[in-house]
Amino acid sequence: MKMGKKLILSPVSRIEGHVQINLDLDDGGNVAECRTQVVNLRGFERFCLGRPVEEMPRITTSICGVCPTSHHMASAKVNDVIFGGRTNVRGKKVERAHGGNTLCH
Amino acid sequence: MDLPEADVGIISGGVRTEEMKELAKIMRDKVKILITLGSCACFGGIPALANLSSKEDLLNTVYSTKTTDKTDPPSVEIPPLLDRVYAVDEIVKVDLKIPGCPPAPGVIAEAITALLEGKEWSLPERSVCDQCGVIREKKAKVALKRAYEPADFDPAQGLEAMRCLNEQGILCLGPATKAGCDPKEPRCVKARMPCRGCFGPIREGAKPMVDMMNALTSVGLNPREVEDRMALFNRYIGGHNNLRVLPQKKR
Numbered sequence: 001m002k003m004g005k006k007l008i009l010s011p012v013s014r015i016e017g018h019v020q021i022n023l024d025l026d027d028g029g030n031v032a033e034c035r036t037q038v039v040n041l042r043g044f045e046r047f048c049l050g051r052p053v054e055e056m057p058r059i060t061t062s063i064c065g066v067c068p069t070s071h072h073m074a075s076a077k078v079n080d081v082i083f084g085g086r087t088n089v090r091g092k093k094v095e096r097a098h099g100g101n102t103l104c105h
Numbered sequence: 106m107d108l109p110e111a112d113v114g115i116i117s118g119g120v121r122t123e124e125m126k127e128l129a130k131i132m133r134d135k136v137k138i139l140i141t142l143g144s145c146a147c148f149g150g151i152p153a154l155a156n157l158s159s160k161e162d163l164l165n166t167v168y169s170t171k172t173t174d175k176t177d178p179p180s181v182e183i184p185p186l187l188d189r190v191y192a193v194d195e196i197v198k199v200d201l202k203i204p205g206c207p208p209a210p211g212v213i214a215e216a217i218t219a220l221l222e223g224k225e226w227s228l229p230e231r232s233v234c235d236q237c238g239v240i241r242e243k244k245a246k247v248a249l250k251r252a253y254e255p256a257d258f259d260p261a262q263g264l265e266a267m268r269c270l271n272e273q274g275i276l277c278l279g280p281a282t283k284a285g286c287d288p289k290e291p292r293c294v295k296a297r298m299p300c301r302g303c304f305g306p307i308r309e310g311a312k313p314m315v316d317m318m319n320a321l322t323s324v325g326l327n328p329r330e331v332e333d334r335m336a337l338f339n340r341y342i343g344g345h346n347n348l349r350v351l352p353q354k355k356r
Binding site for chain 1: 121122124125150151152154155157158162163164166167170178179181182183184186206251252253301332333336337340
């Protein structure tokens, strides 16, 4: 197969992690194929298994540097469900302010 | 890959793929002073918990789940994974290490200022406990609890009015962790949460696993009761061969 030009956008910024976009161009300069590739595998899916669930809020925050709050809150809420914790009104307000803060940055 | 020459280069993140390894080596050649910023670059960090499982195990878990069709891991144009997660200083020589998850702003400023003035800089070899002002009575009052149980403290008063978390039965990695996350008192303990060791071992090459066993025994707790202690005591320092694939326990 005759290969045309190849464009590689790497790294894709403003997302946390490692993504690159590969564009294969044909001879006419049109896009023949486009691939979005995640070039790293960290394996949170694997190593979160077997850890105590109450440690999750401080492990899953490292999934993403843009939205650690979301991961923290999600795991904290899971813990609330599992251990039957209830958040009081002031706590709920802090949670919301915290979540809103993430949206802003 | 080509990088411009520079006086100072900063690497954040550990080394997981061949590409990153290559990049670290190129960067070493091109910069005069190489800094690792953050616990991932210094010790492996949270992603180095993956060192508890083999590469094949990771790929199998991610690419064949109960709810998705089984696919083969992609191979075209993807840099191959290394056998485990490495800290940057296992691959190349590092001149300055700034640990922390996240690194404390004060520590970064201190390190960069020292660099500009041409001085040597490293964090003092003190433990988080040396810096922590809680009440210690050298004897745990209860057995170990699970981490979700709240500490006993008065929110209106400072740390000097709270009993040591380890003595309260809430496992804290302070005894085996380097101080420096905050100039005054440890950040997590200030928020009444136990330390999890993001600043790494007190001395280069110290083993927090051993230090923590000693610290717990000395206050009368049984370290064998700690759930998942391998991963807990080495939470942020899975590089440097601190975490490895262990043979499966027979049940």
